[in-house]
Amino acid sequence: MYEHLTTIRVRYAETDQMGIVYYGNYAQYFEVGRAESIRNLGFTYKKMEEIGIKMPVVNMEVKFIRSAMYDDLITVKTILKEVPTDHSITFFSEVYNEMNKLLTTGVVTLYFLDASTGKKIGLPDALKNVLQPFFSED
Amino acid sequence: MYEHLTTIRVRYAETDQMGIVYYGNYAQYFEVGRAESIRNLGFTYKKMEEIGIKMPVVNMEVKFIRSAMYDDLITVKTILKEVPTDHSITFFSEVYNEMNKLLTTGVVTLYFLDASTGKKIGLPDALKNVLQPFFSED
Amino acid sequence: MYEHLTTIRVRYAETDQMGIVYYGNYAQYFEVGRAESIRNLGFTYKKMEEIGIKMPVVNMEVKFIRSAMYDDLITVKTILKEVPTDHSITFFSEVYNEMNKLLTTGVVTLYFLDASTGKKIGLPDALKNVLQPFFSED
Amino acid sequence: MYEHLTTIRVRYAETDQMGIVYYGNYAQYFEVGRAESIRNLGFTYKKMEEIGIKMPVVNMEVKFIRSAMYDDLITVKTILKEVPTDHSITFFSEVYNEMNKLLTTGVVTLYFLDASTGKKIGLPDALKNVLQPFFSED
Numbered sequence: 001m002y003e004h005l006t007t008i009r010v011r012y013a014e015t016d017q018m019g020i021v022y023y024g025n026y027a028q029y030f031e032v033g034r035a036e037s038i039r040n041l042g043f044t045y046k047k048m049e050e051i052g053i054k055m056p057v058v059n060m061e062v063k064f065i066r067s068a069m070y071d072d073l074i075t076v077k078t079i080l081k082e083v084p085t086d087h088s089i090t091f092f093s094e095v096y097n098e099m100n101k102l103l104t105t106g107v108v109t110l111y112f113l114d115a116s117t118g119k120k121i122g123l124p125d126a127l128k129n130v131l132q133p134f135f136s137e138d
Numbered sequence: 139m140y141e142h143l144t145t146i147r148v149r150y151a152e153t154d155q156m157g158i159v160y161y162g163n164y165a166q167y168f169e170v171g172r173a174e175s176i177r178n179l180g181f182t183y184k185k186m187e188e189i190g191i192k193m194p195v196v197n198m199e200v201k202f203i204r205s206a207m208y209d210d211l212i213t214v215k216t217i218l219k220e221v222p223t224d225h226s227i228t229f230f231s232e233v234y235n236e237m238n239k240l241l242t243t244g245v246v247t248l249y250f251l252d253a254s255t256g257k258k259i260g261l262p263d264a265l266k267n268v269l270q271p272f273f274s275e276d
Numbered sequence: 277m278y279e280h281l282t283t284i285r286v287r288y289a290e291t292d293q294m295g296i297v298y299y300g301n302y303a304q305y306f307e308v309g310r311a312e313s314i315r316n317l318g319f320t321y322k323k324m325e326e327i328g329i330k331m332p333v334v335n336m337e338v339k340f341i342r343s344a345m346y347d348d349l350i351t352v353k354t355i356l357k358e359v360p361t362d363h364s365i366t367f368f369s370e371v372y373n374e375m376n377k378l379l380t381t382g383v384v385t386l387y388f389l390d391a392s393t394g395k396k397i398g399l400p401d402a403l404k405n406v407l408q409p410f411f412s413e414d
Numbered sequence: 415m416y417e418h419l420t421t422i423r424v425r426y427a428e429t430d431q432m433g434i435v436y437y438g439n440y441a442q443y444f445e446v447g448r449a450e451s452i453r454n455l456g457f458t459y460k461k462m463e464e465i466g467i468k469m470p471v472v473n474m475e476v477k478f479i480r481s482a483m484y485d486d487l488i489t490v491k492t493i494l495k496e497v498p499t500d501h502s503i504t505f506f507s508e509v510y511n512e513m514n515k516l517l518t519t520g521v522v523t524l525y526f527l528d529a530s531t532g533k534k535i536g537l538p539d540a541l542k543n544v545l546q547p548f549f550s551e552d
Contacts, residue, residue: 012449013300013442015293017346022289023195024169027162028427035485046485057161060200067194070293071449071460151304151436155429155484162427166289173347184347208431209311209322299471300441333437336476343470
């Protein structure tokens with residue numbers, strides 16, 4: 001398993017007139033969590049695109065448990081439970097507030113696509129190499 | 139069952155550098171679909187808040203099948219499969235492009251809350267009255 | 277002079293916890309106004325990009341006079357005061373609510389760029405041809 | 415004069431299909447810059463609202479010089495040139511990329527309003543007290 005924590009300060013723009021973060025904006029928090037978790041491995045999603053791989057989202061499930069509020073310093077925990085074995089990767093996200101209360105959980109699945117052909121491909125070596133150490137048996 | 143169709147023109151702001159609509163923005167399309175489906179019943183979500191009811195989202199599931207593109211005139215089909223029997227309501231959404239291809243499906247569940255107490259309440263009469271005719275047996 | 281009106285329903289997502297439309301979201305309303313004003317001429321911004329022209333924004337000025345609120349059906353008036361004579365085009369926008377009160381004014385200037393070279397170019401013929409009739413002397 | 419620097423990582427959500435940050439999203443970067451510059455004084459915009467003061471934006475001017483790109487670690491410099499002497503405050507913003515190139519400049523003016531009456535008020539003491547030291551003559 002590979003886990004990574006990143007913090008985000010909630011912007012005024014992200015709130016709505018209910019006085020809480022608009023439900024659609026958590027997708028951005030999950031995105032930031034994914035990007036920072038990959039950066040922490042010594043790779044970046046930006047480089048992924050530069051080597052010709054696109055990663056569109058194909059599925060998202062979100063549970064909204066408590067509300068995030070303006071100016072909250074939230075923590076996004078991003079979890080990879082296994083090394084992808086096919087053309088998709090699934091990130092589990094948990095969003096916590098400063099009192100360590102769980103606000104939201106998310107499960108987001110993305111495909112690996114060859115940007116030039118648009119076809120599905122397996123886990124790119126560049127990502128596999130940095131992920132493998134976290135999942136080796138011994 | 140109650141179904142309603144509404145159309146939305148995809149904005150440039152809603153695209154990302156992959157050249158497609160950013161995955162987080164479908165939550166807004168679903169929101170527009172819900173709001174217009176309620177308006178079509180002769181009620182509005184705005185009035186719901188004015189009579190003291192808040193409806194936070196508690197769950198969302200989205201499948202991304204095909205991409206929506208800039209300037210697409212998408213159709214959001216919003217479906218209520220049953221009259222709510224407790225403190226929650228579930229909207230099913232389907233997003234189609236101009237070739238009538240299914241792009242995205244969404245399932246969004248919201249709670250009915252008393253805005254002054256924050257407590258869950260049952261289906262408000264104002265909504266029940268306009269919904270009932272679509273679900274009567276005969 | 278060329279003027280065009282388009283209407284937009286304010287989304288919940290576009291409000292903030294002050295209970296009004298977040299100031300940054302007017303840029304999207306201006307964008308919709310520009311796109312629809314060009315579509316009304318029988319051309320589209322989408323086609324502009326397809327024939328190899330990009331139009332990045334280089335300047336924006338916004339005055340916020342009154343607030344737009346959730347569910348308001350706002351009208352965006354988009355005005356072209358003159359046919360561009362160089363590599364830039366300036367759109368004047370006025371946003372009104374349903375009581376015809378002026379909410380916001382915007383002035384947005386964009387460049388015409390050749391997408392392949394990134395260099396500034398003059399007013400594209402495709403746009404000039406549809407604009408000219410509105411500015412002819414007699 | 416009071417200046418403050420804060421950094422922001424550009425999100426994928428903030429890009430558009432031109433491959434650059436959508437022009438409307440800079441308003442959010444300016445907002446983050448303002449919020450962090452106030453936090454750095456030992457106060458917060460959140461507390462401002464808690465003591466009954468709202469600060470709606472009344473004017474914004476933005477010059478777009480170079481594009482910010484996905485994953486750029488941009489720096490927002492937020493500048494207060496003078497202590498407000500009436501019911502408004504003006505923040506000057508400059509956005510730089512990692513090569514220290516100036517991307518964007520912004521000038522945003524906000525009003526101080528009494529949240530309960532909606533009337534304009536002068537500079538709140540809570541903000542004046544923390545700002546004054548930066549503007550004293552000697």
